[in-house]
Amino acid sequence: MSKNPYFEIRRSRIQGRGAFATRKIRKGTRIIEYAGERITHEESDRRYDDETMQRHHTFLFTLNSKTVVDGAANGNASRFINHSCDPNCEAVIEDRRIWIEALRTIQPGGELAYDYQYEREDDADEKEEARYPCRCGSVKCRGSILAPRRRTRAVAAEARARRRAGQAR
Ligand SMILES: C[S@@+](CC[C@H](N)C(=O)[O-])C[C@H]1O[C@@H](n2cnc3c(N)ncnc32)[C@H](O)[C@@H]1O
Numbered sequence: 001m002s003k004n005p006y007f008e009i010r011r012s013r014i015q016g017r018g019a020f021a022t023r024k025i026r027k028g029t030r031i032i033e034y035a036g037e038r039i040t041h042e043e044s045d046r047r048y049d050d051e052t053m054q055r056h057h058t059f060l061f062t063l064n065s066k067t068v069v070d071g072a073a074n075g076n077a078s079r080f081i082n083h084s085c086d087p088n089c090e091a092v093i094e095d096r097r098i099w100i101e102a103l104r105t106i107q108p109g110g111e112l113a114y115d116y117q118y119e120r121e122d123d124a125d126e127k128e129e130a131r132y133p134c135r136c137g138s139v140k141c142r143g144s145i146l147a148p149r150r151r152t153r154a155v156a157a158e159a160r161a162r163r164r165a166g167q168a169r
């Protein structure tokens with residue numbers, strides 16, 4: 001894995017390991033691609049069973065209704081970027097590729113994080129919320145990594161891409 005010019009991986013107060021800026025990263029910088037094996041939703045369900053996992057932990061990113069990117073297979077350091085409810089990065093999808101970009105200028109030492117907005121079922125109840133507890137520590141913390149409404153990470157990223165392209169609906 002080649003060394004990323006913007007961040008290093010070390011222990012995080014949020015969870016496990018995280019990505020920390022090694023230099024000032026200016027707002028809008030495209031930091032890294034979320035890389036990994038492209039698999040179907042069925043295959044991701046086969047690999048990771050949320051129900052039986054003691055503590056939910058995966059390196060999956062939902063690209064769209066057909067494809068999930070598994071950062072645990074052929075991935076890179078992007079898989080260590082944690083979730084925050086008040087993030088300094090965002091995931092942008094362009095031409096079926098996922099990029100992590102700086103939402104604001106990040107100082108050296110700052111932990112990189114984006115809003116995972118895990119897909120939630122319409123009827124997501126408290127038990128499901130509890131399965132994905134958030135420890136981002138922000139005052140804006142939702143308490144859960146699940147998306148606030150029905151938007152998934154992929155849908156939100158696509159909407160942002162449209163807005164950027166001036167096609168907001
Ligand atoms: C893509 S990994 C991020 C790297 C992870 N910290 C590690 O050391 O492997 C995603 C997993 O990290 C954990 N995680 C990330 N952000 C979190 C947060 N804000 N609160 C709690 N757990 C988090 C969850 O277990 C999640 O499934």
Ligand SMILES: [Zn+2]
Nearest residue numbers: 085134136141
């Ligand atoms: Zn949070």
